[in-house]
Amino acid sequence: MSNNTYENLQLGPVVNTIPAEDYPSSYPMHWHKYIEVAVLSENAPADDHCTLTISNTTYELEPGDILFIWPGELHDTRKNTSKHLSGIQFYPSLVYELPDIASFMNHFKNIHHISHRKNPELTQALQMYIRQIFELQADRPSFHDTEKFICLLEMFICFGKHIESELTRTLSATPSISTDTLQRIRNACVYITDNCEKELSLDSVAAYAGFSPSYFSRVFKQVTKYNFVEYLALQRVRAAQILLSDTHIPITEISSRAGFKSISTFNRVFRQYKSCSPSEYRKYLV
Secondary structure (H helix, E strand, O other): OOOOOEOOOOOOOOOEEEOOOOOOOOEEEEEOOOEEEEEEOOOOOOOOOEEEEEOOEEEEEOOOOEEEEOOOOOEEEEEOOOOOEEEEEEOOHHHHOOHHHHOOHHHHHOOOEEOOOOOHHHHHHHHHHHHHHHHHHHHOOOOHHHHHHHHHHHHHHHHHHHHHHHHHHHHOOOOOOOHHHHHHHHHHHHHHHHOOOOOOOHHHHHHHHOOOHHHHHHHHHHHHOOOHHHHHHHHHHHHHHHHOOOOOOOHHHHHHHOOOOOHHHHHHHHHHHHOOOHHHHHHOOO
């Protein structure tokens, strides 16, 4: 890949697998449009701490840990000396286009590192589906692509139910947040993501969700951990990240298409969330 840091792999129709022997011992900072899930084998030496970074955050993986790398995130592999790291890669459309998973996607994207030590049942369950995907890729039985897709969906269902359980537990101290309210907030999140390039206001999205602005603002922060302005800005930054992969689109146009009113605001907000300017981010493509 020389100095290029935009990884433009042409994946198969479902899931690309990276066995441990092919996972690089180190790899420079780069980003791509697909989802990557890296797994450090439970059989790795106890003192084997693989080191990866995502968006300037360093993760020291222990045996059994899982790391999710979402589309557009700058990341690298700092250390994988024992070669016990493996992974899968797949286009986000495989899961994003399913409404119930899409409504959870912003919760998924807030999670990168899943510790085997802290969440053994979850990591074992997710690794089971990933192992099945590897086995299907190796054996290639009839309908193996369909079976891999099913494993992928089951993995996200398992992951999503864990997030929902944790979210419910966290919000249990606030009885006023009902299941219906939680679903309306999720729907509002999807609406914001799908329309972030438009002129959205707290009042208009609150009306879409069927709440008063004050109640919506309070509950939205409780559920998403972001206030409305922060969340909208984050979705616009994520939209801009994808547009920046097309080097033919001027950055001023990307600013407008992502919903920012001025290039100065775009630069400031992008740096706030990505720790670099849009032009610096694009340099990783050159």
